[in-house]
Amino acid sequence: MPRQTSRDLRNESRFEVLHALFSLGPSTRQEIAKHTGLSTATVATLVTQFLAEGVLRIATVEQNTVGRPYERLSIDPDRGRILGIDVAETYVDATVYDVTLGPLGQSEVALDEHENDQAYVVGGIVRAVEAAVAASGTRRDQIIGAGVSMPGQVRPDAGVSVFAPNWDWHDVKIEELLEERLSMPVYVDNPLKAVALSEMWFGVGRETKTMAVVNLGTGVGAGIAIDGSLLRGAANNAGEWGHTLLQLDGRQCRCGRRGCVEAYLGVHGLEMSLAEIDPDHPALRQPLQRGFVDAVAEGLAADDPALLELARRTSHYLAAGLGDLINLLNISHVTLTGWTTEALAEWLLPAVRAELPEHVLPGSQPGLTVEASRVPGNAVALGMATFTLEQFLGALGLASPASAPGTRRRLRTPASAKS
């Protein structure tokens, strides 16, 4: 039985100081104490340790008219670089971050969603990484590691893509494959866990510790945080809201079941809905899913009646599906993310908010908010970089209370950070 010791508590305090600096930016010891709830004395002790270890640096010194000068502390951005990589069915997005998780360079490579060869997908990841590393002006020896989100079911502790339905991958040792090709430590996880973590660190998580982050793209799903802990489930598969029912014995879902939420709200679900409304609609002739979603957004902006009906039906499905999530978990904060959200939020969100009260039990309605994510950039890539940073902090002896999946701790201290 795992047991929390006083050493864990000290580590948790150390982690919270760093987390506060990520949230607040450069801050005084007093501001950190206020944000974390730790005593000023504890914060002062921990900051002294961090300065000695080179994790923090003094960013600015301010002199007020009276009293001692105020030092603002920040995490030393030169300690290393981290890659966050979002691998989806239709693209790879790689971003290089500094250790304060500020983006330095990014690259996107398109993937053909009809191609499922391992070498093809791995090749796309490698090209995206190389371009992002070049764009950010990063030296290889600065890189602490790469966090790679793979679609479908992933076991971070084993580094394995257990099942990727779109590619029909089973038990692919993706971490090993990528470490060999990229020559850097790799941490793999699932995009739902990544978006939840980025929302916990940089989005609505600043205000609440309990939330659902609903991702709408080729696949759909939810990242769920309860009291500041990521819900992983028995085998890291929690959050498969996309494979809960909207309609018993309804539309065929690619998971094999019928009537799943994803068969209505995944991009292919939207295509099926539009085909029911107007089977000859020109948007359906787009060969790739992203092209379809872009065509829908353009047509909606031009008040295309078939697409307005598509938006109406999609909002109805989305309100119903979110109602299920809220009724089951009694979660007050729902954030929408993913590229369908980015393209269509302005048409979907007002209608969803209007219909949602019809689906939510009275006791779960007070304080309920549904918003598009405020996390800047690619939330999956940012979340994967955050996981990688947590692993790195873990290797420094800092436990994250939130997301630790009990993975192997293999991330090295980079050469630049040791000096």
Added chain:
Amino acid sequence: MPRQTSRDLRNESRFEVLHALFSLGPSTRQEIAKHTGLSTATVATLVTQFLAEGVLRIATVEQNTVGRPYERLSIDPDRGRILGIDVAETYVDATVYDVTLGPLGQSEVALDEHENDQAYVVGGIVRAVEAAVAASGTRRDQIIGAGVSMPGQVRPDAGVSVFAPNWDWHDVKIEELLEERLSMPVYVDNPLKAVALSEMWFGVGRETKTMAVVNLGTGVGAGIAIDGSLLRGAANNAGEWGHTLLQLDGRQCRCGRRGCVEAYLGVHGLEMSLAEIDPDHPALRQPLQRGFVDAVAEGLAADDPALLELARRTSHYLAAGLGDLINLLNISHVTLTGWTTEALAEWLLPAVRAELPEHVLPGSQPGLTVEASRVPGNAVALGMATFTLEQFLGALGLASPASAPGTRRRLRTPASAKS
């Protein structure tokens, strides 16, 4: 921000020692250490404290051929009595327990499900309590308190029945009403939380810390434990699986929404299913829900074809609804409870187990078990007594890590326990 201190950790250890004694029965210090993972020295220190406080007593002393005698410790059952009360739409079940949660006496009072007057319901509770107290030979001054489960949405911290759909109750101060009538401390909660807690203490919770307990009765819902913590949600409404969708825009549910799981798996849902199969079936002429369920069980035992078709459809609905719960939460252990389960499990469970793999994602299938609850007696009443015991232990300075809803600590030490 709540913060766990080393004092909480000590209290958690104290709680685990008591929890081990509830699970194991009379045990030696060595057995307690093995079960809890605490060191033998820590267990010895805590046991000495408990003996001094009169919480534990030495149950037996065994002398082996060599070495020191072994003392078996148990919780002192004479420290007080606890009432666990299950208030449903159709009955009140009150049970008196000793502080080891052994049942001493029980009583059931039928409620007319068409009657929603507060005085009527409270009167039924009082009659059940009086009969159970008499049946158990309990003196009033021995009673530590009563845990009362109320149907619908309950706020334990406020002692309020927020919304009881069957009675159309809104914000009824039920705890205050009952404390006045019963002259004892009352703790109220929701039956889903109660069944989950009793399963955590006395059922599958002995083997796992993560589980869903699915209650099938007039209403249906799930009690959910994640890593040993009860999932409560923002307003104690988590677990309303009964009000997630089986069929978008399907059957009218009493919650106002259409197509909810409860409209198919609650007793009224079963009545609607049977009416679709054979609107003139004699089981539908039973005036009360319990009579209907008993008639269905009798007819199934006699191979009534309409009822066999009802069992087939109900199993299909149940497998689909459980599939949603498992896919979303990646929970490996599902326990079925409630009076529909008791009456119909032998017809439903084999069919549900056979169909379930069609609804569950491959990654969530390994190790998946679905069973009828092994918790003896009324799991709601037992869970409510367990909550009340936790409150009592809390008042002694023992924090339960699992279920504490941040309630007021008002349970008194009874006269008999003080002596």
